[in-house]
Amino acid sequence: MKNPREAIINRRDLLPLxxxxxxxxxxxxGLAGAAKDAAAWTRExxxxxxxxxxxxxxxxxxLGMALTATHRKIAVITGDGELLxxxxxxxxxASAAPENLTIVCIDNGRHGExxxxxxxxxxxxxLAVLAEGSGLGSIMTVSTPEELPAARExxxxxxxxxxxxxxxxxxxxxxxxxxxxxxxxxxxxxRANAIKL
Amino acid sequence: xxxxxxxxxxxxxxxxxxxxTLFPYVPDFGNDDLVKFAEADNRTVPVLLSSEQxxxxxxxxxxxxxxxxxxxxxSSGVGNCPNMLSLVQGGxxxxxxxxxxxxxxxxxxxxxxxxxxxxxxxxxxMGIECIQVEREDELAHAVDAALAAAFVAExxxxxxxxxxxxxxxxx
Numbered sequence: 001m002k003n004p005r006e007a008i009i010n011r012r013d014l015l016p017l018x019x020x021x022x023x024x025x026x027x028x029x030g031l032a033g034a035a036k037d038a039a040a041w042t043r044e045x046x047x048x049x050x051x052x053x054x055x056x057x058x059x060x061x062x063l064g065m066a067l068t069a070t071h072r073k074i075a076v077i078t079g080d081g082e083l084l085x086x087x088x089x090x091x092x093x094a095s096a097a098p099e100n101l102t103i104v105c106i107d108n109g110r111h112g113e114x115x116x117x118x119x120x121x122x123x124x125x126x127l128a129v130l131a132e133g134s135g136l137g138s139i140m141t142v143s144t145p146e147e148l149p150a151a152r153e154x155x156x157x158x159x160x161x162x163x164x165x166x167x168x169x170x171x172x173x174x175x176x177x178x179x180x181x182x183x184x185x186x187x188x189x190x191r192a193n194a195i196k197l
Numbered sequence: 198x199x200x201x202x203x204x205x206x207x208x209x210x211x212x213x214x215x216x217x218t219l220f221p222y223v224p225d226f227g228n229d230d231l232v233k234f235a236e237a238d239n240r241t242v243p244v245l246l247s248s249e250q251x252x253x254x255x256x257x258x259x260x261x262x263x264x265x266x267x268x269x270x271x272s273s274g275v276g277n278c279p280n281m282l283s284l285v286q287g288g289x290x291x292x293x294x295x296x297x298x299x300x301x302x303x304x305x306x307x308x309x310x311x312x313x314x315x316x317x318x319x320x321x322x323m324g325i326e327c328i329q330v331e332r333e334d335e336l337a338h339a340v341d342a343a344l345a346a347a348f349v350a351e352x353x354x355x356x357x358x359x360x361x362x363x364x365x366x367x368x
Binding site: 026028049053054055056057058060061062063064065066067068069072086088089091092095096182183185186189190193194195196 | 218219221242244245246247248250251252253254255256257258259260261262263264266280281283284287288289290
């Protein structure tokens with residue numbers, strides 16, 4: 001299947017246009033570009049955990065949060081390379097069906113962190129079809145800035161679990177010097193967000 | 198109840214008493230009863246995984262919001278986990294795994310031996326403590342030890358159940 005339209009979204013504009021109330025969410029960002037975009041956008045706020053490795057883990061980490069803190073909204077910001085490292089997790093999310101989990105895939109069709117080498121979504125892979133086939137029922141695709149207001153509504157009001165495939169230009173992610181100390185990041189996130197069970 | 202189910206009931210009750218609520222798993226004969234107990238109890242949630250590595254990240258996510266979880270898998274699934282276990286050393290996440298062995302005592306399937314033999318080496322290389330259980334009467338203490346290591350000391354720990362107590366599949 002051919003990909004829908006030419007992607008002309010600038011990824012640096014994407015996240016602020018998608019989420020009108022970021023404080024309502026707990027965010028997990030997958031490694032590399034997704035982590036940079038999310039860290040720069042939130043200034044590494046206490047409701048963000050940004051990965052620097054463990055490629056393929058972001059969606060599962062968000063699912064663990066969603067199934068534990070069932071009263072909180074969880075959003076995973078991932079990339080196409082990270083998602084395809086462990087695409088089976090989409091089936092895991094579909095079966096668990098958490099009502100508080102949102103997945104946003106920032107798809108630049110590239111492995112940006114390692115030199116911009118082409119990935120599968122720059123060729124024939126359609127992540128919306130993959131998500132649908134995995135059993136997710138609430139899916140939207142955006143490729144142009146004009147579609148972003150509708151995407152913001154989808155994230156605010158759509159049925160969860162939801163999957164937004166955001167196809168962006170291959171430009172660089174936000175330039176941001178982030179905290180690489182995961183012990184520090186874990187404790188910061190827990191102090192702010194851990195519930196007493 | 199069968200001897201398998203009795204053993205799993207003991208483990209399940211200790212996990213629940215320690216506050217474990219999420220039971221991510223890849224299906225396996227050895228953890229089947231434990232998953233059934235987690236399904237039947239309204240305090241616990243089993244989570245069917247596609248690959249064991251997801252479970253490592255899922256348990257880390259649960260910890261970030263104050264939850265406790267246990268990752269259930271067969272020994273062959275350990276081979277799917279090492280890179281994701283970077284979270285444990287890198288972030289000092291607590292991580293409790295229960296691994297039911299294949300490819301050890303009495304195994305008839307030669308395909309199971311390479312990964313089965315490598316389980317402790319791989320886990321230790323990624324900083325996970327291994328508690329190996331070969332006798333039924335060691336189990337209760339071993340579960341307590343694993344819970345203490347994971348949730349009090351906040352370490353990565355694997356409780357490894359040998360085919361000496363699980364039995365070996367006949368082909």
